[in-house]
Amino acid sequence: MNYFEYRDGEMVVENKKISDIADSVGTPFYLYSSASLAYQYNQFKEAFGDIDLLICYAVKANTNQAVIKTFADLGAGADVVSEGEMRRALKAGIPASKIVYSGVAKTVQEMTYALEQGIFQFNVESEPELYQLSQVADNLGKTANITFRVNPDVDAKTHAKISTGKSENKFGVPWKNVRALCADAAKLPGIKLVGLDLHIGSQITELDPFEEAFTRVCDLVEVLREDGHDLTRLDLGGGLGIPYEGDDFPPLPREYAEMVKRVTNHLGCKIIIEPGRFLVGNAGVLVSKVVYVKKGEERKFLIIDAAMNDLVRPSMYDAYHGIDPIKESDQERTLYDVVGPVCETGDTFATNRLIEPMESGDLLAIRSVGAYGAVMSGTYNTRKLIPEVLVNNDEFAVVRPRPSYDDIIGLDQLPPWLSK
Ligand SMILES: *Cc1c(COP(=O)(O)O)cnc(C)c1O
Numbered sequence: 001m002n003y004f005e006y007r008d009g010e011m012v013v014e015n016k017k018i019s020d021i022a023d024s025v026g027t028p029f030y031l032y033s034s035a036s037l038a039y040q041y042n043q044f045k046e047a048f049g050d051i052d053l054l055i056c057y058a059v060k061a062n063t064n065q066a067v068i069k070t071f072a073d074l075g076a077g078a079d080v081v082s083e084g085e086m087r088r089a090l091k092a093g094i095p096a097s098k099i100v101y102s103g104v105a106k107t108v109q110e111m112t113y114a115l116e117q118g119i120f121q122f123n124v125e126s127e128p129e130l131y132q133l134s135q136v137a138d139n140l141g142k143t144a145n146i147t148f149r150v151n152p153d154v155d156a157k158t159h160a161k162i163s164t165g166k167s168e169n170k171f172g173v174p175w176k177n178v179r180a181l182c183a184d185a186a187k188l189p190g191i192k193l194v195g196l197d198l199h200i201g202s203q204i205t206e207l208d209p210f211e212e213a214f215t216r217v218c219d220l221v222e223v224l225r226e227d228g229h230d231l232t233r234l235d236l237g238g239g240l241g242i243p244y245e246g247d248d249f250p251p252l253p254r255e256y257a258e259m260v261k262r263v264t265n266h267l268g269c270k271i272i273i274e275p276g277r278f279l280v281g282n283a284g285v286l287v288s289k290v291v292y293v294k295k296g297e298e299r300k301f302l303i304i305d306a307a308m309n310d311l312v313r314p315s316m317y318d319a320y321h322g323i324d325p326i327k328e329s330d331q332e333r334t335l336y337d338v339v340g341p342v343c344e345t346g347d348t349f350a351t352n353r354l355i356e357p358m359e360s361g362d363l364l365a366i367r368s369v370g371a372y373g374a375v376m377s378g379t380y381n382t383r384k385l386i387p388e389v390l391v392n393n394d395e396f397a398v399v400r401p402r403p404s405y406d407d408i409i410g411l412d413q414l415p416p417w418l419s420k
Pocket residue numbers: 058060061079102103199201202203237238239240274275276277278371
């Protein structure tokens with residue numbers, strides 16, 4: 001379902017003209033659709049039917065309070081990777097009893113905070129982390145429910161920077177160590193081993209790597225049960241991809257859910273899933289304005305007012321994002337390089353892209369930026385963080401305002417010897 005579509009000659013989101021929002025907020029800005037967020041969540045949930053399931057939104061994909069609250073109201077839990085994210089999830093109304101804590105470097109302070117809040121589960125990634133958590137929980141007189149995040153050594157067939165389930169990646173407990181570590185965990189104070197966890201990567205567009213990994217983990221659950229461990233939870237991580245280009249067709253939630261049920265049903269475990277990108281990726285666009293159209297010797301450049309500091313995915317992951325004018329046009333498309341103002345050649349959103357002819361002052365939308373967009377932005381070149389806007393039917397609200405230059409520069413402090 002695409003909630004960003006042309007109506008009467010211009011792009012709308014739900015029942016709101018994007019040009020009206022741009023007039024009010026100024027460009028550039030991130031724009032999210034509430035209906036799209038809800039649609040994605042409900043599609044995922046309905047695909048699983050009535051099995052014992054907890055959908056933990058991986059909040060790192062988009063941590064805006066308004067986005068998390070939208071999912072909280074739909075009943076979602078959260079997957080967090082830091083104390084900061086846990087605080088955001090709690091503040092947006094997701095109870096600790098629905099929060100799982102992932103990440104390879106949980107500190108004593110973070111463990112303490114999560115235990116005090118009553119976290120549902122830690123996904124433990126290493127032996128030293130296990131011993132540290134046991135000590136922290138025991139000192140607090142609490143019991144930490146844990147799963148081990150295992151590394152199934154499968155190739156998720158995705159971009160190297162977002163592949164996490166190969167044995168050479170830093171994530172998870174090596175496969176051959178899991179049984180011994182479970183035996184250790186059973187003897188440690190403050191620890192209750194409740195299941196296994198895995199997360200093999202992101203933007204995965206085929207079912208096979210998931211199925212291979214899940215099958216291996218299910219076999220391991222049976223081995224561990226024979227060893228005497230009472231495993232009742234299976235956390236399958238996130239990673240389901242979304243279409244970025246028109247001809248990508250990642251698996252549908254229904255196909256994914258059917259495979260999960262087929263592979264895991266016999267274990268009778270509670271299933272936990274941690275989707276991030278799938279829930280938010282296509283629910284957002286970045287609205288930007290053309291500053292100049294520059295004719296280089298060989299290429300035509302659309303120089304826009306958004307830059308790599310606002311959306312780093314193209315330069316960091318070679319990511320493809322659709323780019324469309326806000327005003328519908330039937331003119332023949334022409335080849336452009338779409339670039340930002342930052343002083344780096346990597347500040348490029350698209351090269352040799354066919355787009356309808358555009359002029360200085362025209363608005364365009366960079367599509368599919370709801371995930372790993374605003375959260376990865378920064379202020380390089382002393383550019384202001386750009387606003388985030390949420391639409392709900394014919395209403396919109398700024399859900400993170402544009403800061404002032406004083407806000408940015410004011411973060412610096414002069415040392416005493418320079419401030420006389
Ligand atoms: C990033 C991450 C996710 C979410 O991944 P998506 O590809 O956005 O679905 C889920 N679980 C863990 C442990 C992660 O690190």
